[in-house]
Amino acid sequence: MRRLAPLALLLPLAALAGLPPRYGGDLGVALPAAPANLDPARLSDPSELEAARALHSTLVETGPDGALRPALLAALPEAEPGGRAFRLRLRPGLRFHDGRPLTAADVAASLSRLLAPGTRSPHGWIALPVAGADDVREGRASSLSGVQVVGELELRVALDLPFPEFPRALAALPAAVVPRGGPVTTGAGPFRLASRGEGTLRLAAFDGYWRGRAYPDALSLSGMDARRAARAFARGEVDLVVRPESASGAAARELPSTTATYAVVNAKRLGRLAADLRHALLALDRSELARLGGRGHATPLAGLLPPSLLSGSPAPAPRALARVAGNPKVELLVAAGSDGNRALADRLQVKLFDRGVRAAVEAVAPAALLARLASGAYEVALVSLTFTSSGAGPALLECAWTLGGPAAARRALARLGSADAAAAAAEVAEDLGAVPLFASGLRASSRKDLSGLEVLPDGTVDPGDLWLGPERTSPERPR
Amino acid sequence: MPEDASESAGREHRALAALLLLFALAAPALAGEIEPAAVVRVASELAERVAREAGAPEPVALQVAAPGADALAGPLAAAISEALSRRGFAVALFAASSGPGAEEAARILGADRLLRVVAGLVPGRRELVVSAESVPTRPSFFLQRVPEYRAGAARLLDFSVPADETTLLLARAGSRAGSTGPALFVRPLFQVEERVLAVGAGVAGADGIASLALVSERSVSVVSLGGVVRARYALDPDVRGPRRPAATAAVGSLGAGRVAIGRAGAGGLLLAMEAGALLPAGSFPAVPLAAGERGALFGAYVPGKAVLADALSLSPDPAPRPRSEREFVSFAAAPRPGRVAFAWVSGDGVATLLGPDLEPVGPPLEGVGAGLALADLYGDGEPEVVASAPDAGATDRVRVLRWPAGAGPEAPPVVVLESAALPGSIQCGASADLTGDGLDDVVVAAALPEGGSQLWLVTSDLRFAEAR
Numbered sequence: 001m002r003r004l005a006p007l008a009l010l011l012p013l014a015a016l017a018g019l020p021p022r023y024g025g026d027l028g029v030a031l032p033a034a035p036a037n038l039d040p041a042r043l044s045d046p047s048e049l050e051a052a053r054a055l056h057s058t059l060v061e062t063g064p065d066g067a068l069r070p071a072l073l074a075a076l077p078e079a080e081p082g083g084r085a086f087r088l089r090l091r092p093g094l095r096f097h098d099g100r101p102l103t104a105a106d107v108a109a110s111l112s113r114l115l116a117p118g119t120r121s122p123h124g125w126i127a128l129p130v131a132g133a134d135d136v137r138e139g140r141a142s143s144l145s146g147v148q149v150v151g152e153l154e155l156r157v158a159l160d161l162p163f164p165e166f167p168r169a170l171a172a173l174p175a176a177v178v179p180r181g182g183p184v185t186t187g188a189g190p191f192r193l194a195s196r197g198e199g200t201l202r203l204a205a206f207d208g209y210w211r212g213r214a215y216p217d218a219l220s221l222s223g224m225d226a227r228r229a230a231r232a233f234a235r236g237e238v239d240l241v242v243r244p245e246s247a248s249g250a251a252a253r254e255l256p257s258t259t260a261t262y263a264v265v266n267a268k269r270l271g272r273l274a275a276d277l278r279h280a281l282l283a284l285d286r287s288e289l290a291r292l293g294g295r296g297h298a299t300p301l302a303g304l305l306p307p308s309l310l311s312g313s314p315a316p317a318p319r320a321l322a323r324v325a326g327n328p329k330v331e332l333l334v335a336a337g338s339d340g341n342r343a344l345a346d347r348l349q350v351k352l353f354d355r356g357v358r359a360a361v362e363a364v365a366p367a368a369l370l371a372r373l374a375s376g377a378y379e380v381a382l383v384s385l386t387f388t389s390s391g392a393g394p395a396l397l398e399c400a401w402t403l404g405g406p407a408a409a410r411r412a413l414a415r416l417g418s419a420d421a422a423a424a425a426a427e428v429a430e431d432l433g434a435v436p437l438f439a440s441g442l443r444a445s446s447r448k449d450l451s452g453l454e455v456l457p458d459g460t461v462d463p464g465d466l467w468l469g470p471e472r473t474s475p476e477r478p479r
Numbered sequence: 480m481p482e483d484a485s486e487s488a489g490r491e492h493r494a495l496a497a498l499l500l501l502f503a504l505a506a507p508a509l510a511g512e513i514e515p516a517a518v519v520r521v522a523s524e525l526a527e528r529v530a531r532e533a534g535a536p537e538p539v540a541l542q543v544a545a546p547g548a549d550a551l552a553g554p555l556a557a558a559i560s561e562a563l564s565r566r567g568f569a570v571a572l573f574a575a576s577s578g579p580g581a582e583e584a585a586r587i588l589g590a591d592r593l594l595r596v597v598a599g600l601v602p603g604r605r606e607l608v609v610s611a612e613s614v615p616t617r618p619s620f621f622l623q624r625v626p627e628y629r630a631g632a633a634r635l636l637d638f639s640v641p642a643d644e645t646t647l648l649l650a651r652a653g654s655r656a657g658s659t660g661p662a663l664f665v666r667p668l669f670q671v672e673e674r675v676l677a678v679g680a681g682v683a684g685a686d687g688i689a690s691l692a693l694v695s696e697r698s699v700s701v702v703s704l705g706g707v708v709r710a711r712y713a714l715d716p717d718v719r720g721p722r723r724p725a726a727t728a729a730v731g732s733l734g735a736g737r738v739a740i741g742r743a744g745a746g747g748l749l750l751a752m753e754a755g756a757l758l759p760a761g762s763f764p765a766v767p768l769a770a771g772e773r774g775a776l777f778g779a780y781v782p783g784k785a786v787l788a789d790a791l792s793l794s795p796d797p798a799p800r801p802r803s804e805r806e807f808v809s810f811a812a813a814p815r816p817g818r819v820a821f822a823w824v825s826g827d828g829v830a831t832l833l834g835p836d837l838e839p840v841g842p843p844l845e846g847v848g849a850g851l852a853l854a855d856l857y858g859d860g861e862p863e864v865v866a867s868a869p870d871a872g873a874t875d876r877v878r879v880l881r882w883p884a885g886a887g888p889e890a891p892p893v894v895v896l897e898s899a900a901l902p903g904s905i906q907c908g909a910s911a912d913l914t915g916d917g918l919d920d921v922v923v924a925a926a927l928p929e930g931g932s933q934l935w936l937v938t939s940d941l942r943f944a945e946a947r
Contacts, residue, residue, distance in 0.1 A: 018848035018871030018904055020723060020808050022826040023784050074717070093719060212722035212744075213783035464722065470827035 021452060024473035027216035027466055028238035030247070032295075032442070034199040034223030039184040040176035041114050041121040044366070045386055046259070046442055046459060049173055050242060051221055053460040054203055056176030056187035057210065059088060059107065060167055062390040064454045068168055072102065072177060072188065072210060074153075076167060083162035090153040095208045096179050097192035104155040108147045109180040111157075112136055115144070122370055123174035123388065125401035125409050129163040137406060161417055165393035172388040172398075173458065190214040190464030199223050205464070214464030215452065233445060239468065240453070241445040242461070244296035252443035254297050256308040258459040259386045259440050261293060261301075261341070263348065264403050265433040269379050274433060276324045277380065280355045281435040284348075290438035293344030298440035303422070304429040306439035308457065309387060309395040310421055324356045333372065333381040336363035344437075345382050374405030390457040392421035396428055404432045517607040517646040518551070518558050521598070521638075525611055526562035528636045529594060532613060536567030540585035540616065542574070543596045547941050548650035551607075555598055563594075582616050591617035600642060600650050605687075605915045607646055608639040641687075647917025648858070663856060664943045665877050665898040668922065668934040669706030673697060675924035675932040679728030680911035681770070681814070683709075683738050683752060689913045691922055691934070692738040694726040699740055701752060704913055704936070712750055712757035720744025725785035727778070727810065728909065731770035741766025743780040747795060763795035769812030769821065773835060776821070781806055786826065791837050807831075813853035813862035814911050814919055819888050820862075824851050828869035832888050841888030848875065850905030854919035856939050857881070864892060865921045865937055867905035873928055874900035877937055901935060903927040914940040 035051035037043055043052050061071040070076050072094060077086040094102035113119045114127045115136040127133055131146025146158035159166060169175065178184045185193045191203035191214060200222040205214040224232060226245055232238045233247040246252030263281050267274035286300035303310060330352075334345040342363060349359045359380065364372070372378045385402050389395045393416050400412035411431055415424040429436065444461060446453050449469025455461055467473075529539070541563070543556035560570040571588055573581055585593040595612040615631035642650070673695035683690040683701045690709060693700045701710045720743045727741040736752040737760065747767050751760040765777035768791070777795045781788045786806040790799035807823040819840060821833040830847040834840040850867030856879065857863070864880040876899065880892035903925035913920040913936065921937040936943065 018850070018867050018869045018875060019824075019826055019828055020725075020785060020849055020906075023781075023786060023806065091719075092717075207783045209722075209783075210719065212720060212785070214722075473826070 021215050021467040022470060022473045023213070023215050023217070023467070025216050025468035026218040026220065026472075027240070027450075027463060027468060028220045028222070028232075029463060030222055030224040030229040030232055030238045030241040030243065032223065032243050035201055035221055038193070038201075039119075040174050040178065040187070041110075041119050041123055041184070043174060043388070044122060046242070047221075047223060049386065049388060049458065050460050050463075051201060052173040052176060052187075052189075053456075054189055054191040054219055054221065054463050055185065055193060056173065056178070056189040058173060058176050059090075059170045062168070062171045062457050064456055066390070066457055068171060071171075072107075077157075077170070079164065083164055084160075085156055085158045086166060087150075088155050088157060091210055092153060094188060094210055096188050097186045097206055097208075098179070099208075100179055102177060102179070102188050103152050104149045105152075106180050107177050108143065108149050108155055110175070110177045111147055112143045113178075114174065116142070120367070121174065122402060123172070123398070124406065125394075125397040126169045126172055126175045128397065128401070128406065128409050129159045129161060129166055129169075129413055131158045131160050133160070134406075161413055163393070163413065163416065165391050165416075168391035169389060169394040169397070171390060172394060173460070174388055190462065191219050194218070209464065211464075215467035216463070219463050233447070236447065239447045239450045239472075240461070240463075240466070242442050243445075244440075244442055246443050247445035252445040253453070253455065254443055255441045255455055255459040256457060257297065257299060257306045257439035257441035258308060259295070259384055260304075260306050260399075261289075261344070261382070261384045261437045261440070262403060263435040263437060264373065264378075264381045264383055265435065266376060266378055266380070267433050268376055270330065273324070273328050273330075277328075277330065277352075277357065278433065278435055280324055280352065280357065281348075283355075284351055284437075286437050289344060289347065290440070292347055293340050294438050294440035295340050296440050296442045298438045301436035301439050304399055304425040304432075304434060304436055305392060305395050306387065308439075308441075309390070310392040310425055327356050327358060329358045329360065331379045332359040332361045333369060333378045334361060334363050335366040335369045335382075335384070337366065338384065341382055341384055348382065370402065373403060376405075386459075388458055392425070396421065396425055399434075400428050400432060403434055408432055517640050517642045518555050518649070520640045521607060521609050522555065522558035522562040524638060524640070525559055525594075525596070525609060525636060526566055526568075529563065529568070529592070529611075529613060530566045532634060532636075533568075533592065536569070537591040537617075538569040538571070538589055539563055540571045540573050540581070540588060540590035540593045541596070542572075542581055542593065543598065545598045545650070548599055551598060551646070551649045554649060555596070559594070559596065582614055585614075585616045591615065600647070600915050601639060605642045605647065605912065605917065606639045607642040607650075608637070610635065610637040612636075642915070642917070644917060650916060662944070663879055663896045663937060663939050665896070665901070666936045666938070666943045668704060668936050669702075670927070670931055670933050671695075671700070671702075671706075672931045674926050674930065675907060675934070676724055676726035677728040677740065677907050678909040678922055678924050678934075679730035679738060679740075679770075680909035680913060680920075680922055681730035682735060682911075683730045687735075689911060689915065690730075691909070691913075692728045692730050692740070693924070693932075693934075694728045694740050694742075696724045699728075699738065699750060699757060701738060701757060706934075710752050710755055710757040712759070714742070715745070718742060718745040721780075721783060721785040723785045725780065727766045727768055727787075729767040729770040729775065730909075731814065731911065732772065732774050733767075733770045739767035739770065739775070741768075741778075741780070743785050744783075747777070764797035765792065765795040765799065767795075768810045771812050771814050771816065771820075773816060773820065776812065778810065787823065791821075809849045809851050809907060811851040811853045811908065811910075813855065815855055815860070815862070817855065817861035819853060819864075822851060822853055822864065824849060824866075830864065830866065832864075841890075844880070844892070848905060850875070850877075850908045850923045850925070852908035852910045852921040852923065852937075854910035854921045854937075856919055856921070856937070858918045859884075862910075862919070863895070865908060865910070865923070867908075867923065867925075871904040873904075874902055875905045875925055876900055877905070877923060877935065879937065896937075901925055901933070903933055905935075906932075914938055914942065916940045916942075 031047040135141035194204045203219040241247035290298035401409035545551040593614040614633040677694040679692035725743040741747040747763040749761040769776040788801040790801045810823045820835040830844040848867030852865040853862040879896040908923035924932045
């Protein structure tokens, strides 16, 4: 028999699994960069994706197990016979952070703005299957003719082609619903924007979140380089570091490899040289390129999509060393500001030189790179794409849209209807002239007193699900 | 809109009125009536039946046994003997261990009838059951030739009566062991497919049978101690609750056949059990926390969160004023309050004990999990604390904390039981006299890693001594 001393802890309180998650506290998260863009339609990198996860909500979402589940919708979208139209019904009582009700009209407007020229969204692929997409994209219409608002909470979406995976496309964070008329920083996610400082976003828990209030009271998302993140982590200034490397030697969890890097060869510009060049690029040791250019954990890529999006892709087969005849000169386009891709471009320059190709590296702004890809104004481009989708079909659309523009995405959509995802991926890669190089993912290092870490298939973590240990949450205050 | 507001307020008032009406209707049933001791009633009933069967007074050999409730045997034998004597019977008491030779012994003694009585408490009900074998033992023609032949057919007389506190006290007297009271047993009951968020325990039906009310995210079930679902009510799934569902359950002073539940984000709901079905009988804005001897107690979830506010009221107050900003993950009430009547656990595993006046008593207890119950397991008038572990993961354990005899809750409690590792993580518990022995028992629900919950019983009832 033992005596139980009052106020004497029987057990360490670090892991209180016998107690439910605690509310309260300020959660600090270090990201590779400060989220610059809070418009879900325009997000482009993992940091912005994580910020969108905190601020915004989608109609459906993909759970940690990969299963699709309703989010803002009351139930998963119901396909009408023929699979060319879906009925969407919202949960009742949804509100944006500013208190405005979230309605079917907001959903319709959010889908349309993905294609609107003024939005300059790199994620028009989500709404591309919807009837009337080209009219909106080309500025002839302001709203999608295929989206019919049936009632305050219900809408019907008609597609140009049958696309059974359309609900999964709606789970991508760029498809998050924002209020008509903005601002786009107002969402319906677990946190609302409180302030935006230099390099740091401060957010507060949104009491009206449809899935229930987030556990932390506040969330700080800060862009930090490796050294600063490690220091902040060691000092306890941040609770979670999501970066390519693990923080301060802490055991880190590998997030899914959702960023893929491709060399894209423009056959229209290079003519017959394109095939030789692709052959030469395919013969490169992609494991070496992954080590050089991959940020975080990286794996060589055999198919167009990372294994997390399309499993069963074989490892890249070794190919004979190919030498391109005639010592051609090509222009290698790369996004400025990406150290990894610049180093990779330099290495590709050397590798191609060994195969008789003289490549001139040209760095351009990321937006300009995408614009030139879409217009075909390039010869070879080195492109990194962070996938926001979590299914093979939507990912193929996303890849085709990014690397080849709307026309390529339309062709990919047509292929999806006639072939399985693996075959369609091979055809789309050929169509795009894309040589997959490697896929990489970040790592999540968390403090011991942080619980609830669950990684979603798009590589993000829902910060509302995280909870802090007792010493970090609000002290008990008698009133 | 003003119309909507008044309509909503009207609805709330109607719900409140319905609830109060139900409470009022339940009150007479709760008051009870003074009954003679169950032992005396059993003896009287048995003597009456024997007299009817015998036709005229005769010598009777009486043998009484009460397996598992040994202390009951003596008083019961005395009471039966007295009841038979009053009807003119001559009674000879036999030791219960006389065995199969009792008939022969009774015959030698000159008894015309052997009355073999076995008594005990009905599991799960506060009832004393008696099974008596009335065997004719008078000499007969056949006995001269074949002594094994009985003079007539034996008759079985069995019936039960409600067990009063005295009878219950006698029944459990033999189970006391040493200064610490009876041994405690932690026994598996049954598994349910849905994860149990809250348990209520008590007489949930009008039939007086102790049952469990299990609240999950999707339903409320009234289940017997053996795991038989007696009634089920499907809950509205479209509740804008917190990201982790949370619920409360109360069974007891709300009246026979009534179960009150509360859900974070959905308020309280009163269900009535009628003809094997659970039917909604009223709703209220507060959540029911307890329905013990002292009446019902209500609380409130913090809006948007799966935690209870520091607010307690005796009526379903639509807007209770929290006493502090503290938040709690679970609440427990003793069915029969002592100096400690209620307790709740905060998110950091600290249990605050409250007296019957709802004011804190004694220092808080640290290192307590969310699965908490208060129960007078020893029958000494002071509830013990039954708590899960705060660090549970794939396994959990039950600990019973008891204050030393004579010491109040100001003193440090003693761990009198710590169970072996139980699968899952205990999320909730409740207490009531579930085995019918007159002492409180505790039921805890452990969420299993593979889904669903396992129910466990913590009891001092000797009938659960053998591990099943």
